[in-house]
């Protein structure tokens with residue numbers, strides 16, 4: 470096995486056409502024992518290709534540029550900004566099975582703030598790639614740190630992995646929680662505790 474490039478799960482320039490992707494899905498249909506030529510399936514490879522484009526559209530977007538527009542006019546607001554319950558719909562990189570849950574994102578502004586919708590957008594972009602929950606959590610935090618240079622960042626994700634609920638060990642109720650703290654959230658436990666209190670409400 471050759472372990473190559475893209476360990477950071479960043480966009481790569483590969484040129485696989487939609488047609489080639491559709492052909493691959495036709496092959497998979499045959500492999501599971503289906504007839505790709507029957508009426509109900511004839512358009513399926515096309516539809517699945519389209520759906521995959523949506524599931525994985527995050528490779529085409531750059532979170533840092535999404536966060537590049539900041540605002541300085543916040544009248545000295547200097548406490549944490551928390552966005553809770555941002556829905557997460559991602560896919561695990563080990564089984565390509567859905568990861569469904571929520572993310573909570575917080576930062577302590579360093580004079581500049583970012584539009585609130587942009588926090589959810591960053592979660593969205595990284596979610597729409599093949600992921601591990603641990604990496605997803607850290608990528609969101611690191612991009613906020615890099616783009617906003619805030620005094621601190623906290624990111625939590627609470628999700629269900631369908632590779633665990635639908636197959637394998639089949640633990641339907643199991644959820645996975647990951648946390649990532651930077652700056653003041655890491656150094657000052659009182660900040661971390663306040664953040665945790667807010668997100669658990």
Ligand SMILES: [Zn+2]
Nearest residue numbers: 561563564632
């Ligand atoms: Zn998995």
